[in-house]
Ligand code: GDP
């Protein structure tokens with residue numbers, strides 16, 4: 321007799337629980353008829369009031385976070401994505417420097433960018449290459465996105481080693497680096513690439529009408545859903561440079577870079593921003609470089625900033641010094657030093673909630689940001705904490 325009664329209680333309890341769940345879920349999704357109302361709050365608010373939640377704190381609303389029952393929020397359909405595309409947008413674009421042979425490795429990155437962010441954000445892509453892009457490259461990249469892809473060729477002088485570089489000296493420098501086993505020490509194309517990214521990409525005609533860019537490289541990972549538009553953060557908060565990873569540069573690649581930077585600072589003190597981020601670069605007020613830089617394979621930045629007189633003069637000065645070829649100056653330290661010196665420190669932004677990996681390092685959002693943004697990175701694998709990262713220094717200084 322005891323057993324059947326227990327069963328009635330169990331069934332009754334189950335029915336009550338089910339009714340309770342329906343009552344709590346239903347009004348959220350049924351009471352609103354506009355497709356936009358089905359969107360997470362932050363997406364909806366960008367369209368309606370022009371605001372967003374850069375900290376990701378209102379999405380998803382805590383009450384809507386499902387317990388671990390296997391249920392998730394409904395996936396949105398194409399109709400809702402279309403409505404999202406009409407929200408407020410920044411004048412921004414993805415920038416991809418790639419060879420035709422980078423196609424398949426790049427599609428990995430692009431597919432993730434689309435799935436995490438751009439399927440709803442719909443920003444265009446600009447692809448750049450010193451050669452013509454193949455039809456195959458164009459076909460498979462364009463087919464991954466409903467945004468437009470533009471393909472541009474880089475003009476000769478923006479890419480190849482200039483005539484005024486002393487080739488004998490450059491060859492000797494490369495041989496020395498091979499001996500020292502410096503990564504890419506042997507490579508002229510790599511040096512062309514670093515110089516192009518440092519001083520030329522933002523002058524390409526295909527980028528002329530844009531204000532902000534997000535650089536994407538082949539074979540990177542984006543771990544988390546983007547529930548807000550980082551370009552709007554840049555625009556609305558007057559940021560010029562956004563990063564996710566930072567580290568120390570190999571000194572063998574930049575032995576004389578800081579000497580050139582100091583020369584420039586003496587020649588052009590007027591270009592140095594007040595309240596700049598020199599403290600990120602130097603522990604002794606600018607005497608020496610601590611080698612900290614933002615890892616430029618991920619960059620969300622302002623094109624206008626690179627086109628400013630300060631940065632253009634800076635690049636010109638560095639270029640004339642020849643260190644892109646006589647050493648192996650990377651665009652990461654060059655951009656980082658530029659951003660840290662010519663912008664205010666609060667114009668540099670750490671995109672802490674964007675999970676990102678470029679081999680062999682990753683930034684994995686911690687705490688609530690991980691679950692709220694549906695990240696899939698190992699939460700224990702976070703380069704920010706490693707001794708070789710400069711991010712702790714950055715956050716201690718500026719956050
Ligand atoms: P790493 O990240 O420093 O190891 O360098 P990568 O090989 O990833 O190159 C950096 C970026 O420049 C990537 O987007 C590459 O696709 C691109 N890249 C590198 N070398 C060349 C090149 O010779 N031509 C073109 N068009 N793109 C290049």
Ligand code: MN
Nearest residue numbers: 537538617678
């Ligand atoms: Mn790379």
